[in-house]
Amino acid sequence: MAKKSTLDTSITSYIGPKHWLSWIGMGIAYLISFLPWSMLQTFGALVGRALYSVSPRRRKICDVNFKICFPEMTGMERKQLTKEHFESMGKGLLETFASWFQNKNKFASRIRFEGEDVIKRVLEKGRGCVLISGHFSSLDICGSQVPRILDVHPIYKLQRNPVMNWVMERQRKILFSKTIERRNMREVLKSLKQNKAVWYAVDQDYGRPDSVFAPFYGRECATIAHIGRIAKMTNAPVVLYDYGRTKNGYKLIFTEVENFPTGNDVENATIMNKLMEQAIEPKKEQYFWAHRRFKTQPIEGDSSPY
Template sequence: MAKKSTKDFTLKQLLAPKYWLTWLAMGIIYLLSFLPWNTQQFLGKYLGLLLYKATPRRRHICDVNFEICYPEMSKEERVELTKQHFISTGKGLFETFTSWFQSPKKLASRVEFNTKEVIDRTLEKGRGCILISGHFSPLDLCGSLVTLDLDVHPIYKRQNNAVFNWVMEKQRKKVYSKMIERSDMREVLKSLKNNKAVWYAVDQDYGRKNSVFAPFFGRQCATISHIGRIAKMTNAPVLLFDYGRTENGYNYRFVEVENYPTDNDVTNATIINQLMEEAISTKKEQYLWSHRRFKTQPVKGDPSPYER
């Protein structure tokens, strides 16, 4: 059963004193979303550098991930890439503010999109489609921008902070015609049946129960296994949604995933991980390296590589 949405909370409940600081933060975020794009990018850079200094644990996670994924990198190169990752993350926070409180049309002139024929050809089949992507820092904004060309139904995770989640759901509903909480499989199937695009970010560690182990940058990694099963059940085509930040804006493209799904969950997961590796290779600093991607070990009880 899907988790209850905090949109169902009354405003009176969310005005309790314990939420006042969150509401203050939301007010500041709202005001920041009106800043010009160049100003946001400038401030985002220095916010990222502040986060780099203030979060040693996240720096450590990045460094471990780089050691695993790019063993040829020197320590100096890993430090520099970590710093660039935090700068990109700072910019991504401002982009998230914009995606919540501004119309995507505001940045339409900064978007490069030249594969519309791919999504049009896919939806002509009448079976909907499954979009898969990774977690890159402009995720929220690029997701908002893609609605200029496509009615997409994103899968999302409910946040623990009730006010944060209430605002997120309320504002995203202005952009997306439908959002699907990640446990609500009935709504996923309904959207595909109605020939809509369902969007999954497929590159996080959700634990042993919902995963199989497949190589990611040469290391066995817990990878979600249900994408192939949904595709097989519905016969919905699967497309890679590859997006990123450029010097002057954003670009995104759709690529049809061929020979997918197979009858093997591990093979399906391996294909997904290879696609993620290719997407990361062109914009390494924008990827979410501060996530503990290799936390769950193939052998239960083995220590996490992030333990100091």
């Protein structure tokens, strides 16, 4: 089924038998969301280990990415990091359920912000700001906490499952004053004009037409080009949003990106990729290594490493 927003669609469109398994899954997710934090972490790690056992394709993608990004790693080290990655993603899956179905204040005591002064300073300029981040396993639960200090309008990508979209879009509408589907540039510009923050995750391969090639861990990869263009067009400050899971909760850090944008798309992409590397290093296992980051090749027609 084609990806399509469900915000203007009634739930009655998704109650037929072909959707029953999806609704059962959502019901289970709702019940899981009530678990206390420590149990979410323990159960999530178990879910991740199960996913590791049944996901040979994703294990291979991780291994290829590790060979490219960390060529000094041995086979055993790559395998161990892959296992840790799957455990982290299992935790993230359950944290996503909690972010959808529980009040954002449930885990407020486990959240630590750094850089609130940065947010205040950039918004005083009156041009909004562009948050840039990577994809880490705690994306949803950390993202649900950002509105506590900042009116942020996240850019999102629709999923293939329409039931998941129906739930996701409505739950995020509760958390955020506005969400923007990633192709809707008009709404991005409108939000910045209103002095709001627009949040992009900038580290996925969206294909050749929307990208330039810039190094990521020393390998040229397709990187979205329009962040620098938006910043240049609107004079909106760009802020790195770095987040992740800690031993007892989560840390969210905001840092203004200096001397950005430059006048060159490749230079802008290179800066962003370097920032992503710096964010990944302290918490490698939490990054979305199962994504085919190097899928699109610099020379069209060259085979994918996956």
